[in-house]
Amino acid sequence: MALVTASRRLAQVSLRGYSRRTAAASGAWLSAQRSFTAGIQPLRSDNKVTIHFINRDGQKISVKGSPGDSLLDVVINEDLDFDGFGACEGTLACSTCHLIFDEDVYKKLGEVTDEEMDMLDLAYGLTETSRLGCQVCLTKSLEGIVARVPESVADIRQSQDGSS
Amino acid sequence: MSSHRLLFSGLWTIGRTRWISRLHEGKHGCGRAFFSSGKPKVCIVGGGPAGFYTAQHLIKACQDAEVDIYERLPVPFGLVRFGVAPDHPEVKNVINTFTQTAKQSGCSFYGNVNVGKDVSIQELQQAYHAVVLSYGAEGNRTMGVPGEDLAGVYSAKDFVGWYNGLPNCQQLRPDLSCETAVILGQGNVALDIARILLSPVDVLKKTDITQPALEALTKSQIRRVLIVGRRGPAQIACTIKEVREMVNLPDTRPEMVAADFQGLREVVKDLPRPRKRLTELMLKTALETPGEKEQERRNKASRVWAFRFFRSPVEILANPDNNRAAGIRLAVNKLEGSGEGAQAVLTGEVEDVACGLVISSIGYKSLPIDPSVPFDSRKAIVPNNMGRVQQAAGLYCSGWLKTGPTGVIATTMNNSFDTARSLVEDMDSGMLDVSAAKPGSQNISGLLEKRGVIPVIFSDWEKIDSVEISRGEATGKPREKLLSVEEMLQVTRQ
Numbered sequence A: 001m002a003l004v005t006a007s008r009r010l011a012q013v014s015l016r017g018y019s020r021r022t023a024a025a026s027g028a029w030l031s032a033q034r035s036f037t038a039g040i041q042p043l044r045s046d047n048k049v050t051i052h053f054i055n056r057d058g059q060k061i062s063v064k065g066s067p068g069d070s071l072l073d074v075v076i077n078e079d080l081d082f083d084g085f086g087a088c089e090g091t092l093a094c095s096t097c098h099l100i101f102d103e104d105v106y107k108k109l110g111e112v113t114d115e116e117m118d119m120l121d122l123a124y125g126l127t128e129t130s131r132l133g134c135q136v137c138l139t140k141s142l143e144g145i146v147a148r149v150p151e152s153v154a155d156i157r158q159s160q161d162g163s164s
Numbered sequence B: 001m002s003s004h005r006l007l008f009s010g011l012w013t014i015g016r017t018r019w020i021s022r023l024h025e026g027k028h029g030c031g032r033a034f035f036s037s038g039k040p041k042v043c044i045v046g047g048g049p050a051g052f053y054t055a056q057h058l059i060k061a062c063q064d065a066e067v068d069i070y071e072r073l074p075v076p077f078g079l080v081r082f083g084v085a086p087d088h089p090e091v092k093n094v095i096n097t098f099t100q101t102a103k104q105s106g107c108s109f110y111g112n113v114n115v116g117k118d119v120s121i122q123e124l125q126q127a128y129h130a131v132v133l134s135y136g137a138e139g140n141r142t143m144g145v146p147g148e149d150l151a152g153v154y155s156a157k158d159f160v161g162w163y164n165g166l167p168n169c170q171q172l173r174p175d176l177s178c179e180t181a182v183i184l185g186q187g188n189v190a191l192d193i194a195r196i197l198l199s200p201v202d203v204l205k206k207t208d209i210t211q212p213a214l215e216a217l218t219k220s221q222i223r224r225v226l227i228v229g230r231r232g233p234a235q236i237a238c239t240i241k242e243v244r245e246m247v248n249l250p251d252t253r254p255e256m257v258a259a260d261f262q263g264l265r266e267v268v269k270d271l272p273r274p275r276k277r278l279t280e281l282m283l284k285t286a287l288e289t290p291g292e293k294e295q296e297r298r299n300k301a302s303r304v305w306a307f308r309f310f311r312s313p314v315e316i317l318a319n320p321d322n323n324r325a326a327g328i329r330l331a332v333n334k335l336e337g338s339g340e341g342a343q344a345v346l347t348g349e350v351e352d353v354a355c356g357l358v359i360s361s362i363g364y365k366s367l368p369i370d371p372s373v374p375f376d377s378r379k380a381i382v383p384n385n386m387g388r389v390q391q392a393a394g395l396y397c398s399g400w401l402k403t404g405p406t407g408v409i410a411t412t413m414n415n416s417f418d419t420a421r422s423l424v425e426d427m428d429s430g431m432l433d434v435s436a437a438k439p440g441s442q443n444i445s446g447l448l449e450k451r452g453v454i455p456v457i458f459s460d461w462e463k464i465d466s467v468e469i470s471r472g473e474a475t476g477k478p479r480e481k482l483l484s485v486e487e488m489l490q491v492t493r494q
Helices: A002-012 A015-038 A071-077 A103-108 A114-120 B002-024 B049-061 B078-082 B089-102 B121-127 B156-163 B188-198 B211-219 B240-247 B264-268 B273-287 B292-300 B409-429 B441-450 B458-475 B485-492
Strands: A049-054 A060-065 A098-100 A130-132 A146-148 B041-045 B066-070 B107-110 B130-133 B153-155 B180-184 B224-228 B252-254 B303-308 B311-318 B325-336 B343-354 B357-360 B395-397
Touching (some): A049 A071, A114 A130, B041 B121, B066 B441, B078 B089, B107 B458, B130 B409, B156 B211, B180 B343, B188 B303, B325 B357
Parallel strands (some): A049 A146, B130 B395, B153 B357, B180 B224, B180 B357, B224 B303
Antiparallel strands (some): B325 B343
C-alpha cells in the first residue's frame, strides 16, 4: 500500500524527475544497505565526468559528477554555494538553476522539452544557449564542459504578472 | 509489507533529506568579527517567503546574528502555504529550505504574534538593532464599480485564501451553483482560479485543497469560465506554463474569439522568445483547426474556458431581488500603441455577460502597519532604497512590501537577499550601530507574556504539520489543513 502511494507520488513528477528521484532513492537504499555492514560508503564509480562551473564572481570551479547526475545534483553534491540555486529542488517549478553554455556545448546537451522551455523562458538573462541545470544530465561525452552561472536568479514573472 | 513500508519510505526520506540539506546548507565563509559587546539582533516582521529568505541570507552572512521572525498566524510560510495553487505542490518545495533556516541556531520563529496589536514597531525597534518589514500584501485592489459588494463577487485573494485554508477566508462559502463564472484579470492568479474551478474533482481530491472547498467544487455547476483582460493577447500577464495547463485540462475545451487575434500572426516572429512562444500557443489554440483526436476530445468536453480580450468591468448587474450578482457589464476597449506599453482606450461600446460568480483578480495591495513607518499610498509600498526604509534608520523591508505585489517566489528570494545585503553592508560600515547590546527576544517575550500572548515556536508548528499530514493520509491527500486559529493553537498545546 505504501509502495503504491510512494510510487504514485513519484509518478506525479515529470519523467526526467522520476528517474532522478529513483536514482536518489536507490542511491540512498544502497548506501543504507552498505551501512549495515561497513559503515556509510559513497557509491564507488570510476567513470566520473569532470565539469567546470563559472560562478558569479567569474571563478572557475572544477568538480566531478557521475553519469546520470543532473547538473543540479552535481552542484548540491559538491556543495557549490550558488545563492538561491535550485529553489524548487529540480521539479521544473522555477528557473533558479539557470546555466549558460557555449554554443558547441549547448548542441551536445540534447533536446529541450516544452516543459523546460516554459520555465527557462522566465529566467533572468536568458540566452540562446541557456538550459536549466536540473534537466541536463551528465554523460561521458560531456567530459570537460563549462557551465556559467548567470548574474541573477530572478524569474521575469515579476514584470509579466501585470503591474501596479 | 509493513517492513517494506518503513525501509522504502524511510530511506527515501533519509536520502532526500540529505539531498535537501546539502542543497540548502551553504558552507559560506563570510563570517565577520563584531567588535561589540553583544550579538547583532534582527527582527523580521512576517513569516512568508520574504521573511525566511531575508533570514536565510542574514544568518549565512553573519554567523553570530540572532534573527527572530514574527508571524501573525500560528503557521509559517505565508503565500507559499496560502497562495500557491493546491495542484502546484512542487512550487512549495521551498518550504524545505525555510524549515532549514528556522532550525538554524541563530533563527527563531514566533507565530501567533500580531505586530501592531500585540507588540508595536517601536517596541521592536527598541529591542533589536534592526527591524525588517516583510509582511507582504494582505489587501487587494478593488475594481471600483457599482455592484462590487453584491453576493457572488469576490476578490481573487479571498477566493484563493478560501480554497487554500486561510483562516479568515473560511466564511466565504461561495455559491457555485451558476453556469458561468467571470474572472477579471489575466495573470497567473486568475489562471489558477480558472483551473481550480474547472479541474476534475478526481485530480483535486489528491491535493491539499481544503475539504470544504473540495465539497463545494464537487457540487459546483460551473461549466464555463471567462478570463477577461483590458488589453489584447500580446499584453496578457500570465505565463506560458499556466496557459498550457488550461489547454491540456481534461474534459475542457477552449473558446476564443478569433477576431481578438487579428494581425497578431504577422508581428509574432519579431517578439522576444518568451512572449513569442506564449503568443504562438494562444494563436494555435484560438485559430488552428485541431487534429481529429483533439477535435473529438473537445466535442466530448463538458466544460469551457475562454480568454476575453479588450474588455473592462463597468458594473456588476444584480438579480431581480437586487442581492446577488447575475451579470457583468463590460466596456469594449481598443488598443493604442503596441507591445507591453499599449494602452486600453474606451470605445463607448458595452457588452453584458450573464454570470453568477465574479472574481476580481487585478492585484494584491500592501497596507500600512504603523503611522511611524513611511508608506507610499499611491504605490502601496514602503518607500525604500534597496530595502533600506527611507528616513527611518534601522528599518528595512523585503518582499512585496518593498517592490509591490508581483513576482513569484524566486523574485521574492532575490529581493530579500538584496535587503539582507543592504543590512549587512550597513552593519559593516557602521551605518547601523550594533556596538551596543540589545535585549532582542528576551524583552519582547516578557512584553508578550504580560499581554497574555503565547507565541507559537517552530516545534509547535511541527506538531500542527504532523497532525495535518496524518489527517491527510486518511483521505489520500498530502495534508488536511487545519482551518481555524483556535484549532491550530489547540494542537500546539498538546
